[in-house]
Amino acid sequence: SVLNQEKGRIPKKEKPPFITFVLGGPGSGKGTQCAKIVENFGFTHLSAGDLLRNEISSNSENGAMILDTIREGKIVPSNVTVKLIQRAIESSDNDKFLIDGFPRTEENRRTYERIIGAEPNIVLFFDCPEDEMVKRVLSRNQGRVDDNKDTVRKRLEVFTSLNLPVINYYSQKGKLYKIRAVGTEDEIFEQVRPIFAAVESLLKLYDDSTRSNKDLLIFKVP
Numbered sequence: 072s073v074l075n076q077e078k079g080r081i082p083k084k085e086k087p088p089f090i091t092f093v094l095g096g097p098g099s100g101k102g103t104q105c106a107k108i109v110e111n112f113g114f115t116h117l118s119a120g121d122l123l124r125n126e127i128s129s130n131s132e133n134g135a136m137i138l139d140t141i142r143e144g145k146i147v148p149s150n151v152t153v154k155l156i157q158r159a160i161e162s163s164d165n166d167k168f169l170i171d172g173f174p175r176t177e178e179n180r181r182t183y184e185r186i187i188g189a190e191p192n193i194v195l196f197f198d199c200p201e202d203e204m205v206k207r208v209l210s211r212n213q214g215r216v217d218d219n220k221d222t223v224r225k226r227l228e229v230f231t232s233l234n235l236p237v238i239n240y241y242s243q244k245g246k247l248y249k250i251r252a253v254g255t256e257d258e259i260f261e262q263v264r265p266i267f268a269a270v271e272s273l274l275k276l277y278d279d280s281t282r283s284n285k286d287l288l289i290f291k292v293p
């Protein structure tokens with residue numbers, strides 16, 4: 072019976088989701104590679120920048136403040152961003168997520184851990200030279216208020232001073248997968264693919280039992 076089949080199994084919603092943080096400077100190719108991971112491995116892509124831009128366009132109470140912050144290349148208060156991420160995770164049926172462009176600061180990271188009560192399973196870092204990032208951002212053509220020379224310079228400064236410490240933190244924890252983010256989109260994805268192939272087989276192993284974050288913290292990519 073249905074009841075017997077369900078016996079001893081943990082309902083999907085109660086399994087902790089598999090969380091990947093996707094980090095890298097502006098224009099390093101985070102969004103581009105996330106789209107390929109979604110296509111090939113069925114993850115749900117949550118871009119922190121997109122969630123914030125949605126708040127601006129839906130005229131939410133924080134919209135004006137978020138627009139000013141993005142225009143300056145600064146960081147939106149952590150509780151605002153974390154709540155948007157939390158809402159997006161909770162309203163999804165999927166159990167594997169790419170959180171793209173977050174955490175931007177150590178304070179972002181600690182706020183996420185406090186509110187969500189978990190750490191990411193793995194962290195990707197798209198490592199790209201500054202001149203290449205600037206070139207890509209200035210030719211992105213998505214009509215973004217922050218894709219101009221002045222704001223890009225500020226975003227690069229914020230990246231170096233505030234985001235690199237987060238990347239170092241996860242490196243020390245053994246959770247960081249560093250990708251050399253130069254070359255064609257496909258060449259870069261060939262560095263990404265084996266990581267998610269390994270994740271996929273690991274998740275299959277755990278699919279019918281309790282999936283505790285602890286079990287998935289550390290694994291080796293072949």
Ligand SMILES: Nc1ncnc2c1ncn2[C@@H]1O[C@H](COP(=O)(O)OP(=O)(O)O)[C@@H](O)[C@H]1O
Nearest residue numbers: 096097098099100101102103207211254255256
């Ligand atoms: N490997 C690549 N080579 C050249 N241009 C790229 C590459 N990957 C992405 N781009 C382009 O660079 C711009 C920034 O990429 P995007 O994925 O939006 O980066 P991020 O999300 O890290 O800011 C986009 O216009 C994208 O089409």
Ligand SMILES: O=c1ccn([C@@H]2O[C@H](COP(=O)(O)OP(=O)(O)O)[C@@H](O)[C@H]2O)c(=O)[nH]1
Nearest residue numbers: 097098119120140141144145146147172173
């Ligand atoms: O967690 C986040 C993510 C983004 N931003 C703001 O949103 C902008 C754009 O972020 P996005 O990730 O879209 O930019 P990308 O790195 O993809 O160019 C950043 O410069 C910040 O001002 C933020 O404050 N907190």
Ligand SMILES: [Mg+2]
Nearest residue numbers: 101102120172
């Ligand atoms: Mg992006």
